[in-house]
Every structure is written in C-alpha cells, then in structure tokens.
Amino acid sequence: MTNLNALAAISILYVLFLFGVAFFAERASRRGRAKWLRAPIIYTLSLSIYCTAWTFYGAVGSAARNGFEYLTIYLGPSLVLIGWWWVLRKLVRIGRVQRITSIADLISSRYGKSNLLGVGVTLLAVIGTTPYIALQLQSVTLSVEVFHHATPGGVEEQSTAFWVAVGLAVFTVIFGTRNLDANERHHGVVMAIAVEAIVKLAALMAVGIFVVWGISGGVSETLARIDASELGQWEVNGGRWAGLMFLSAAAFLCLPRMFQVMVVENDNDQQLRMAAWAFPLYLMLMSLFIVPIAVVGLDVLPAGSNPDLFVLTVPLEYGQNALALLSFLGGFSSATSMVIVAAIALSTMVSNHIVMPIWLRLNENMVSVSGDVRHVVLLSRRLSIAGVLSLGYLYYSQSGGGAALSVIGLVAFTGVAQVLPAMLGGIFWRGATRIGALAGLTVGFVVWLYTLYLPSFGPGAIIPKSFFENGPFGIGWLHPEALFGISGIDPLLHAVIWSLSLNTVAFFVASLASFPSPLERLQGAQFVNIQQGTGGTRSWSHGAAEAEDLMVMAQRILGATDAQALFLREARRQGSETHLPAPTPEFLQILERELAGSVGAATAHAMVGQIVGGMSVSVEDLMAVADETAQMMEYSATLEAQSQELSRTAAQLRAANDKLTRLSVQKDAFLSQISHELRTPMTSIRAFSEILRDGDGITPEEQSKYASIIHDEAIRLTRLLDDLLDLSVLENGQVSLNLGDGLLCDVLDRAEAAALAYDDKRGLEIIRDASKEQVWLNTDTERLSQVFINLISNARKYCDAPQRVLEIRVTKGETLSVDFIDNGSGVATEAQDVIFEKFARVSDQKAGGAGLGLAISRQIVTRLGGAISYLPGEGGAAFRVVLPLDRALAAQ
Amino acid sequence: MAGHVLVIEDEPNIIEAIKFILSREGWNVATHSNGEDAVDVVRAKSPDVLILDVMLPGRSGYDILRELRGDAATENLPVLMLTARGQSKDREMAERAGASRFMTKPFSNAEVLEAVRALAPV
Missing domain, CATH: 3.30.565.10 (Histidine kinase-like ATPase, C-terminal domain)
Incomplete structure (x- = not known):
C-alpha cells in the first residue's frame, strides 16, 4: 500500500523532475543548442495538453456511462488536423508573422488592434477556462483521495487542491514568464509538457495493457467482454455525436491553451506537418484502451464505483500499486500540463489586454519618461498567473466539486468556441469587421451564458427554477433549454446550435452592415492574404520619433541587452556608424513587432504611437492616400491646365471677337463715312445738273457758277476717291x-x-x-x-x-x-x-x-x-x- | 404760295441748290449752317417747313429734332430730314426722332419740292 506521504514525495519528485526538464531545456535553448527542442515531435507531443485530466480520467467514465461517445472528443481535433490542416497552417503563419501572443491578441489584432475585442475574448477565455482549471484541481484531489481511502489517515482535499495550485503557480511563473516576450517559445515549458505527454500516454497504455492482458487474458477475451457488456449496446445519438465532434474541433482551434501550444509556440511549418498525422495517432493510442478499462472496471469493481477513477481503482483493486502510481502520475501530468499552459495563455491575455492598457492609460506620460515597463509587464503577467490559478482554486472550492464539474468541460468548450466565427471569418474573409466580431461574440456569449453556462449550475442556482418550467416571466420561447420553442434536443446540442448559429449570423450581418476602419482593412488583408504576402504588420510613417526615445522605451520592455542588440543590429543593417538606427518606417515596424511579442500588438502599437506621435495610420494607408492624392493632384493639375488653356483660348476668342466687332463697327463707320463723303458732293452735282438741265429762269452768271460748282464737286469726288485708293494701298502695304x-x-x-x-x-x-x-x-x-x-x-x-x-x-x-x-x-x-x-x-x-x-x-x-x-x-x-x-x- | 422754309445744312453748295429750287417755286427760304444754335433759329424764324440735315457741325440733326418735338411750339412742325448716310438704321433713327419725311442724298430736285409742298400746311 502506498502511503500518502510516499505519494506526496513521488509527486514532488515528479514535479522536481519536470522542473529539471524545463530548466535543462531552457538552458539549452539559451545556449543556442535548441535545435532538437524545435523538433516536430516535441511540438506534436505538446499538443497533448488537449488531453487533460478530464480526458485522462473522464474518457473512461464517459465510456462507462455513454459508450463510445467519448470518441467524438478525439475525433474532432483529428479531423481538424487531417482535414483542416490548411486552416491551422494559416493560423500558425499569421501567428508567426504577426507575432501573435494569444487568441485574444489574434482577434484584437485582426480587427484593427481593437482592445475592446481583446478584452472581450480575454474575459470569455477566463470565464471558460477557470472551471476547467478547477476541474484539473478536482481531478488531482480525487485521485489523491483514491489513495486516501486506501490508506488510513490523510490530507484534507481542499488543501491538496490548494498546494497543487500553488505549486503550479510557482512552476508557471518560473518557466512561463522567464522571457518577457510572450511570443517567444517557452522551450522549457513545452519540453516539460512533451515529457508529461509521454508519461500520460505511457500510464494509460500501461493500465490498458494490464487490463487487456493482465485481467482479461488477451485481446479476444477483452473483445468478448466488451460484447457482453452493456457498453456494446449503447445507441449512437447521431446529432449529439456530430455536435460533440464539431464542438471539440472548434475548441481545439479556440481553446486559449491550444492556441498557445499550437500557434504561439509554433516555430515552423514542419512541426505542423508532423502534428497533422502524429497527433491523431497519439489521440488514437490514448483512446485505444478506454473501452476495455471501462468494461473491466464495470465488471470487477463494486457497483457505484466512480467510473471516472477506474484508471486508478482497477490497478489498485488488483494490488498493482506501482501501476496505480504511474497512472496517478499520468493523471497528474494531464492536469498540470493543462493548467500550466492555460495559466500562461490566460496571463498573457489578461496582462496584455487588461492590465497593461489600464496601466498605460494611468501612466500615459510615463512611458517615455520613467518607469521600467519591462518590470511592470513581468509583474503583471506573474500576478495574472497567480490570479488565474486563484480563480481556478476559488471556483473549485466554492463549487465543491461533484456533478457541476463533470459536465464543465463541454460547457467550457462551447464557451470558447464562440470565438470561432470571428477567428475563421477574420482569417478568411476580408469583409469581416470589428463591429461584426463584437456582435458575434456578444450574441454567442450571451446565448451560451443563458442556455448552457448558467443552467450548468443547476436549476435554481442562478437562473430561477421557473425559467425552466415556463420560460422567463412566462415567455415560453425564451426557455433556456428550448429557445424559440424548439425543445427535446439535448441541452448541450441545443446550446451549441443556438449560440454558434446566432453568433455567426450576428457576425456576418454586423460585418456587412458596418464599415471597417483603414487599419482593420489593412490588418484584414494581411491576415487573409498571409500565404501570398510577406504579411508584415502595418508600419509607421516617418514620425517625429527620436531614436533615443525609442531606445529608452525598448529597453524597458525588451530589457537593456536585447534592446541594445536589436538597435545595434538595425543600425548596422542601415549602414549607420552610430549604435542608433534612424527611425525609418521599416525600423519602427520591426521595433513594433518586437514589442508586440512582449506586450501584444495593440499595446505595442500604442506605445510606439506615443513616441512617434500618435500616428495610427499605416504607411500603406498613407501610400494609398498619397497615391490617391497624387492622382487627384495630377488630375486637377490637368484640369487646371485645361481650364487655363480654355480660359486662354476663351480670352483669345474674346479678344478676336472684340477685334472683329470693333473692326465691324469700324467698317460700318467707315462705309457710313465714305457714303457720306461721296453723297455730299454727289448731291450738289445732281442738284445743280438738274437745275442746269431744266434751264428755266437761270441767269447766265448762275449758269456759269453752277457749272463750276459741279466741276469743283466732281474734282472733290475724284480727290476723295484718289485718297481712298491711296489709303487702301498704303494700309495693305502694297x-x-x-x-x-x-x-x-x-x-x-x-x-x-x-x-x-x-x-x-x-x-x-x-x-x-x-x-x-x-x-x-x-x-x-x-x-x-x-x-x-x-x-x-x-x-x-x-x-x-x-x-x-x-x-x-x-x-x-x-x-x-x-x-x-x-x-x-x-x-x-x-x-x-x-x-x-x-x-x-x-x-x-x-x-x-x-x-x-x-x-x-x-x-x-x-x-x-x-x-x-x-x-x-x-x-x-x-x-x-x-x-x-x-x-x-x-x-x- | 408764300410759305417759309428754313434749311439747316452745312454744305454751302447744297444750301444754294435747295434755296434755288424752292425760291424759284415761290418759297421764302432761310438758311442756317450750324447745329449748335439751330433750335433758337427755328424758334425765331418759325418756318412752315424745316429742312434739316443730320450731320451738322456742333449738334446732330436728330438731337435738334428731338428738342423741337419736345417743345409745344414746334411739336407739329413739318420736318424734312436729309442725310448722306443711306443706311436703314438712319431712317429708323430719323423716324424715332420725329421726322415728318426722310430723304437720302443725293435727292432729285423734284422730290424735295414735292416733299415741301406736301408737308407745308395748306
């Protein structure tokens, strides 16, 4: 019989061993000998945090209660890895290029670095993950209790959970916040998780082998036992199967801890390529012995035994203490690895999206003046880890374990799956907008809260019992488990369908109805077109940033050594002799990306923005604007030239017209003058020639006088005509x-x-x-x-x-x-x-x-x-x- | 016939021709060759018929006619206008100014005589 002290000692030894592994890996990576740490197999094994204690212990329990339904939990991720490999690849690439630190960062970054979205996803993640952490603590406590029942005198379960939580917090703080750069790989942690992955697989398989060959006596006998048991007769509920499969697939993509190991810790595409086949294989091995263990457990253990603990109790029943201990370590590994990664992921989110923005706002003027931001970031992340684990512990101690926790895994899955529409929409649809994402998340969150999360505490706990009888305030179609009067569906399925479909509809409708900001459009383009483009974050225009100011800020966040190395490297690359690079847009972009790795994209953007001068427009935006402006200027210049040309032509025409009019007036006046000048002598000539012709009553003197008048006037006419001809000849230059x-x-x-x-x-x-x-x-x-x-x-x-x-x-x-x-x-x-x-x-x-x-x-x-x-x-x-x-x- | 005709015209030869034609038919002909004081001369002589040239030194014939038409004493005075400018607008201007007859130079003597006879009050 293993006594509790031995158990505690082994647990502590195991934890110390993990510390050692993590420390060793971390040191190797620091010394640059980390190539093997990036091996695809390590990455694949780290994905195993998907299999938490809930799967380790609960799968058998689920099989014992619901038959093969537990398989759906494994099938979902397998389908994603095999069938949706390209979705993962896109996510991973975006994560690498954009230096995404968490799923909240991904959503926030995609939708124009919206911190509101970051906060929303963070809250959702915290709400969805806290019960899950509680579940892990409970599993450890329960497993300890198994030994406690086996040996007299033991520890109190609450304190077990407490000390486990404390231990995990310490481990996570040490290895999870070694580097400020949250985007940097936590090689130590990943390595420890990989080791734990092997331990839990080995433990489960060892128990399985013992059950099949040690108890049943062979494969065929085991199969016979399965056929004979009730398990074989479980009917498959098609809808629930499909729903669960979809849910686990969605959760695999959206769970903060999965995002952490899959995207944030990812180093290269090769890792993913191996994981695509190796992780489904791992899951298959994990699920291989579930049914035999369940069947044998139901057979050999007294009725009423908790099937969730068959993995422990069956070996103990047969006196296989060592095997039971291994199994305990497997469960312990499942629980701890999940909690560690979840704590890292959540603390990054909480720190980057809640604590840092608030701190920055409170110390708006201090960023470039005083205060060690690096210190603040580290502290905030460590406090966040402690906070997340405290929340988990509180949740555990308040809920008192039991029934509420057993379903909480799926409830949490459904909660985090609400991020799915915004995430997939964000990386595949450029039309997705911030408003759309907010609307979808809000609707999904509310529906999930109302139809699944709150009811999970049991009728009357939070939602009044009357709601479950007649709907809220007697409104039947608002019944939490029969929305719109559609009843008779499994409550989980009901919640999944309604929350996700309303979420998706809200996301699409609001996206279509709203107009994205330039930053959103740009980020959207970079996320959606990640495969084609280089996908750098949007960069800074040449602002008023002084390299010194940037250096001061970078030192606080990256640490003096790293910041100086970065600046020196960039200065050399720019060909500068000094140790400070010019604050070119390119450099600012690199710097922002480096900072984003530590404090998240939105915060980094805000920090650089504070120094550069509040610019929130990208160079691409500016270029586009400049292009447009240039085009418009060119166009308007053309127009102006044309208009000048036109007005010049118009002026010329007007002048010509004036001249012609003047000439015409002159011509009229001239003709009129000539007419007058000609008619006047003609009048005299005619009048006197008529007088002479008529001849009556004219004296000879008069006759002679009139004749000479006629003569003079004729000469005058001739002279006039001569003058006119003369003038005409002179004027024409002839x-x-x-x-x-x-x-x-x-x-x-x-x-x-x-x-x-x-x-x-x-x-x-x-x-x-x-x-x-x-x-x-x-x-x-x-x-x-x-x-x-x-x-x-x-x-x-x-x-x-x-x-x-x-x-x-x-x-x-x-x-x-x-x-x-x-x-x-x-x-x-x-x-x-x-x-x-x-x-x-x-x-x-x-x-x-x-x-x-x-x-x-x-x-x-x-x-x-x-x-x-x-x-x-x-x-x-x-x-x-x-x-x-x-x-x-x-x-x- | 002892009608009085006043001829206002600046061309001496034309004045002489008109004077000869009308005098021979028994008209009393007075002449004046300046535009400036033409209106006073008309008032002073109060002729039965006025022959008025358009282009006069000092003042245009139209102007003189307009003033005469504005005065009750000369409002209905028969005026024969002569012009050496043969354009239609000159005729229009003459009519608007209130000319009783309009004649373009060079005219025939018979025409002038006939016009004066027609214009003179019986």
Whole structure:
C-alpha cells in the first residue's frame, strides 16, 4: 500500500523532475543548442495538453456511462488536423508573422488592434477556462483521495487542491514568464509538457495493457467482454455525436491553451506537418484502451464505483500499486500540463489586454519618461498567473466539486468556441469587421451564458427554477433549454446550435452592415492574404520619433541587452556608424513587432504611437492616400491646365471677337463715312445738273457758277476717291516706295509750292530756316512731299488766326525732326489722337477735305521708317515728322 | 404760295441748290449752317417747313429734332430730314426722332419740292 506521504514525495519528485526538464531545456535553448527542442515531435507531443485530466480520467467514465461517445472528443481535433490542416497552417503563419501572443491578441489584432475585442475574448477565455482549471484541481484531489481511502489517515482535499495550485503557480511563473516576450517559445515549458505527454500516454497504455492482458487474458477475451457488456449496446445519438465532434474541433482551434501550444509556440511549418498525422495517432493510442478499462472496471469493481477513477481503482483493486502510481502520475501530468499552459495563455491575455492598457492609460506620460515597463509587464503577467490559478482554486472550492464539474468541460468548450466565427471569418474573409466580431461574440456569449453556462449550475442556482418550467416571466420561447420553442434536443446540442448559429449570423450581418476602419482593412488583408504576402504588420510613417526615445522605451520592455542588440543590429543593417538606427518606417515596424511579442500588438502599437506621435495610420494607408492624392493632384493639375488653356483660348476668342466687332463697327463707320463723303458732293452735282438741265429762269452768271460748282464737286469726288485708293494701298502695304537721295529743302520747297498753288485769299506765311534744311535724305521724296503738302494745307485750311503763320522747324540729331507749327488755336487735347484716324475732322469748318489727309500721312511716314505725331504745348497746331537719317548721307 | 422754309445744312453748295429750287417755286427760304444754335433759329424764324440735315457741325440733326418735338411750339412742325448716310438704321433713327419725311442724298430736285409742298400746311 502506498502511503500518502510516499505519494506526496513521488509527486514532488515528479514535479522536481519536470522542473529539471524545463530548466535543462531552457538552458539549452539559451545556449543556442535548441535545435532538437524545435523538433516536430516535441511540438506534436505538446499538443497533448488537449488531453487533460478530464480526458485522462473522464474518457473512461464517459465510456462507462455513454459508450463510445467519448470518441467524438478525439475525433474532432483529428479531423481538424487531417482535414483542416490548411486552416491551422494559416493560423500558425499569421501567428508567426504577426507575432501573435494569444487568441485574444489574434482577434484584437485582426480587427484593427481593437482592445475592446481583446478584452472581450480575454474575459470569455477566463470565464471558460477557470472551471476547467478547477476541474484539473478536482481531478488531482480525487485521485489523491483514491489513495486516501486506501490508506488510513490523510490530507484534507481542499488543501491538496490548494498546494497543487500553488505549486503550479510557482512552476508557471518560473518557466512561463522567464522571457518577457510572450511570443517567444517557452522551450522549457513545452519540453516539460512533451515529457508529461509521454508519461500520460505511457500510464494509460500501461493500465490498458494490464487490463487487456493482465485481467482479461488477451485481446479476444477483452473483445468478448466488451460484447457482453452493456457498453456494446449503447445507441449512437447521431446529432449529439456530430455536435460533440464539431464542438471539440472548434475548441481545439479556440481553446486559449491550444492556441498557445499550437500557434504561439509554433516555430515552423514542419512541426505542423508532423502534428497533422502524429497527433491523431497519439489521440488514437490514448483512446485505444478506454473501452476495455471501462468494461473491466464495470465488471470487477463494486457497483457505484466512480467510473471516472477506474484508471486508478482497477490497478489498485488488483494490488498493482506501482501501476496505480504511474497512472496517478499520468493523471497528474494531464492536469498540470493543462493548467500550466492555460495559466500562461490566460496571463498573457489578461496582462496584455487588461492590465497593461489600464496601466498605460494611468501612466500615459510615463512611458517615455520613467518607469521600467519591462518590470511592470513581468509583474503583471506573474500576478495574472497567480490570479488565474486563484480563480481556478476559488471556483473549485466554492463549487465543491461533484456533478457541476463533470459536465464543465463541454460547457467550457462551447464557451470558447464562440470565438470561432470571428477567428475563421477574420482569417478568411476580408469583409469581416470589428463591429461584426463584437456582435458575434456578444450574441454567442450571451446565448451560451443563458442556455448552457448558467443552467450548468443547476436549476435554481442562478437562473430561477421557473425559467425552466415556463420560460422567463412566462415567455415560453425564451426557455433556456428550448429557445424559440424548439425543445427535446439535448441541452448541450441545443446550446451549441443556438449560440454558434446566432453568433455567426450576428457576425456576418454586423460585418456587412458596418464599415471597417483603414487599419482593420489593412490588418484584414494581411491576415487573409498571409500565404501570398510577406504579411508584415502595418508600419509607421516617418514620425517625429527620436531614436533615443525609442531606445529608452525598448529597453524597458525588451530589457537593456536585447534592446541594445536589436538597435545595434538595425543600425548596422542601415549602414549607420552610430549604435542608433534612424527611425525609418521599416525600423519602427520591426521595433513594433518586437514589442508586440512582449506586450501584444495593440499595446505595442500604442506605445510606439506615443513616441512617434500618435500616428495610427499605416504607411500603406498613407501610400494609398498619397497615391490617391497624387492622382487627384495630377488630375486637377490637368484640369487646371485645361481650364487655363480654355480660359486662354476663351480670352483669345474674346479678344478676336472684340477685334472683329470693333473692326465691324469700324467698317460700318467707315462705309457710313465714305457714303457720306461721296453723297455730299454727289448731291450738289445732281442738284445743280438738274437745275442746269431744266434751264428755266437761270441767269447766265448762275449758269456759269453752277457749272463750276459741279466741276469743283466732281474734282472733290475724284480727290476723295484718289485718297481712298491711296489709303487702301498704303494700309495693305502694297505701295512700292521709290527711294532716292534728296535734299530736305528741295522736298519742302516743292511741297510749299504745291500746297499754296491752290490758294484762296486768306494767305499763309511760311517761316523756314534754309540753313537747317540742307539735309540729305534717302527716301521716297514724292511721298514725303505728299505728307508735307498735307500738313501745310491743313495749316492753310484750319488755322484760325487772322494773320496765319506756319513755322517749319528742322532739328537734326540721331534722327531728323521736321515740325510744322501754326499760330492758330491748335487741336483740342481730346482730339489730338483722333485726328490721325480716317475721316477725322475736328474743325467746324468745311474745308473740302474728306478727313483722310493725316491718316494717309501717317501711313506714308510709317512706311518711310519714321513717325508723325501731334506736338502738344506749342500754342497752335503743331505736327512733328520724325525721319531716319542715313549715316552715310548725313555725313555729306 | 408764300410759305417759309428754313434749311439747316452745312454744305454751302447744297444750301444754294435747295434755296434755288424752292425760291424759284415761290418759297421764302432761310438758311442756317450750324447745329449748335439751330433750335433758337427755328424758334425765331418759325418756318412752315424745316429742312434739316443730320450731320451738322456742333449738334446732330436728330438731337435738334428731338428738342423741337419736345417743345409745344414746334411739336407739329413739318420736318424734312436729309442725310448722306443711306443706311436703314438712319431712317429708323430719323423716324424715332420725329421726322415728318426722310430723304437720302443725293435727292432729285423734284422730290424735295414735292416733299415741301406736301408737308407745308395748306
């Protein structure tokens, strides 16, 4: 008979052995000789934490009570590993690339680093896992009790559970929080779990072999026993089987501890590839002897024995103390490995999603100023471990064990399975949004709570008994175990169907109805497209971060050595001479990912954000925005150019139109003027020719006078037509100049003679200075003379002085100026420009001209390379003709 | 016929031609060649018929006519307008200004005579 002290001693020895294994593995990994620690077989064995004490002991109990139904618990994960291998691979890759620290981190990270979701999943995980931990404590206590009954005098069960909890807390704190980086592999822990996996398999198989060959006497005899037992006649409930299988598959993916070993502790795809076939094999071996043990146990043990403990009691019944002890260690291993990993997983979640965000908020300004964050993170994680185990212990001691715990495994499975829609949706559907995930989780959680978790405490414990009779407040369709009036289903199945289907519907509907933030979309893309892309986390734009600040922060979280190594490595990679790398977006991204490994993605993002300057937009986002902006700018620049072009064209058109309109008005005015100028002499000619034709009552004097009027007017008409043609020729540039050398005085002489030849009685005195007129010109002397004639004639016609005098002044400089100044009243200022226009006549007097003289003169002078202008301020009318001087000629 | 005709026209030869034609038929013809004081001259002479040129030095014929039409004394004075600009808009402007007749230069003597006869009050 094993006494309790021996049992305790062996247990402690076993635990010390595990400490040793963990310590050894940890040290090997630190020394870089950890290659074998990453062996796929270790990974595969670590997955065995799926088989907790609940499976180790409970499978036999379940087989004894419900036949082969226990197989579903093994079939679910096997199906996932074999059939959904690619889902796992995707999860594992996302976990590696995104440095996911927990399932809460996965959900939070996927949905835009939402801490609300992180908190939600954490709470769900804690609620779902705490009873499970309690169950492990209970199993250890129960197994100890088996020995307690066998030997007189023992320990109190509560204290057993307490000390187990304390021991596990110590182990977990030591090996679970050695590294701050939660994403780093816990090689020690994993190794210890792998060892425990072997121990529990060996124990169960040893008992199985003893039962088959030691008690039954062989395989065929055992099969006969099974056939003879009630077990063979158990009917398979198809719906419940499918439900349980699905549930265990979902739990395999969603259980925090499974996520921990499968995703967080995963090193490479190879590990997963082996696990895909090896773990189902392990599960098969684990389940191989369940039925024989159950059947034999039912046979050989007295009725009423707890079938959950057959694994222990059957060997004890046959006096196989050593075997019983091995079996005890197997159960103990199952319980402890589960609790350790669950505590690590939960503490990471609690610490990263609840404690750290609160601490960060309370110490918002301290991150970059003071305080050792590394210390805080470690402390918070250790306290979380203690808290999780305390919760488990409290739950155990308060629930008092018993019936409530026996079903709690499946209840917990259903609870954590609520994460499934958000998780699978998140990694396969880019349209999944934060709101969708929140809605799904909330609905699933509430339905689970109401239909399964709270009823699991028994009617009347929390939910009033009346609810189970008539539904809450008499509302029948809200009956906790018959929602919407669908009754008669197994309560577990009922809860699974309703919670998960409502969860999924809420998730999809809310996802479709809501719009994801840029960060969500980006993370969604990275999660969904993990296989194709490099899948880095979204990075920082070049912020105002100082490398020193980042260094200070990184040291607090990663520890001085690691942080300095990281910074130095990055600085070298950047080709920097200093030990600090430039805070490039790339570096910030690497840093954030490193930090995420320790404190979770959302927290790391927040911390880097505090230093960089609150940027929460990714470079990709910025690039996309910049791209769009650039496109829009380009587009608007094009538009602007086009619009400028258009307005330029419009302006040109408007100018052209104005010009045309002006020309048209000018043309009309010109035609009107010509018409007037032509019709006026014509009128006289017609009138007097009619008078002459009619001939009655005309004196000979009149006759002669009228004839000469007709003659004069005809000449006036001719001159007008000549002028018009002249002007037209000049304006069109068709005039051919007859250039030749000539003396200015000769030209003036000729002009004076011509202008005064047709003289009236009014007289015009012309003052000239002949000495200054000895200037040689190379010009068209005929045309120049025409200009002078016009100017002299104008003075003769328009000068209003009684004694009219015209002075012709010649000034020779760079050019030659010839001024014509009379002693009249001059031209009014406002008319001085107009007089050069066609038909411009400012004088009241009719002087026989059509008003084309100055217009023609200007055309001629311009052709000759000179200019004509009015000279204001000379008293009388004054015109200046400027002519170019030929140098060669000027020298003569 | 002893009607009084006032001719306001700046072209001396045309004044002489009109004066000759009308005088020969027994009209008393007064002439004036400036636009500026034309209205005063009209009031002073109060002719039976006014022959008014459009393009006058100092003031346009239209302007003079408009003022005459605004005055009760000359409101109904028969006015024959002469213009050397033969465009339709000139005719329109003349009508709007209140011309009784409109004639484009060059005119036939018979036309002028006939117009004055028609316009003169019986």
